[in-house]
Amino acid sequence: MNFAPDLFSPAWHVVAAILGVGVGVWVLRTAPWRRLQDGHQLNALLGAAVILTLLWSLNAGVYPSLNLHLLGAMAATLIFGPQLALLVLALALAGITFNGSTQWSAYPINLIVMAVVPVAFSTLYARLVARWLPRHFFVYIFVNAFIGAAVIVLLQGCVASLGLVAAGAYPVDLLLSDYLPFFLLLGFSEAWLSGMTLTLLVVYFPEWVASFDDRSYFGSK
Numbered sequence: 440m441n442f443a444p445d446l447f448s449p450a451w452h453v454v455a456a457i458l459g460v461g462v463g464v465w466v467l468r469t470a471p472w473r474r475l476q477d478g479h480q481l482n483a484l485l486g487a488a489v490i491l492t493l494l495w496s497l498n499a500g501v502y503p504s505l506n507l508h509l510l511g512a513m514a515a516t517l518i519f520g521p522q523l524a525l526l527v528l529a530l531a532l533a534g535i536t537f538n539g540s541t542q543w544s545a546y547p548i549n550l551i552v553m554a555v556v557p558v559a560f561s562t563l564y565a566r567l568v569a570r571w572l573p574r575h576f577f578v579y580i581f582v583n584a585f586i587g588a589a590v591i592v593l594l595q596g597c598v599a600s601l602g603l604v605a606a607g608a609y610p611v612d613l614l615l616s617d618y619l620p621f622f623l624l625l626g627f628s629e630a631w632l633s634g635m636t637l638t639l640l641v642v643y644f645p646e647w648v649a650s651f652d653d654r655s656y657f658g659s660k
């Protein structure tokens with residue numbers, strides 16, 4: 440979704456900008472930048488940003504400024520870790536802003552809704568799975584990559600809808616009937632995209648996936 444700036448009051452934009460700066464400082468201080476010294480890792484990150492830019496540019500509009508598109512947050516988080524995943528999504532958001540899909544004045548709010556919130560949910564979800572379920576290859580693929588991606592899209596849609604209601608942009612009954620249900624359909628597509636991507640990577644390039652340790656999953660094989 441690409442929110443238009445006029446959906447929110449100036450106070451919302453200020454708060455979003457402050458949160459965005461805080462998240463940016465955290466990423467700069469804690470991201471595993473050494474991973475990007477490997478040219479393959481850097482190319483993968485930039486390639487992911489380009490791919491997401493293209494996917495985010497292909498959106499369907501339900502109502503003015505309520506656009507739906509694939510997200511890729513769960514896949515990015517599993518592949519790069521939360522800090523670099525935020526960088527990938529921030530670059531993708533900058534890409535669609537450059538091509539005119541949204542406005543720069545809405546960048547902070549879109550960053551929070553389309554990057555910070557889903558990456559935070561993705562990180563929490565992956566940690567809960569790692570804590571409560573066995574470290575098994577099929578658990579990683581189906582529970583994390585497939586189911587997790589769909590869950591994150593639904594959660595992001597709920598958070599975005601709550602924000603729209605709180606800002607007075609759209610009434611809750613309209614969002615419940617004509618907006619949120621589409622996230623169920625979007626979740627299926629997101630699950631297949633994330634699941635297939637992670638399956639290919641952990642089979643052929645497991646060293647590229649930050650959250651996957653083949654010694655942990657296949658050490659006894």
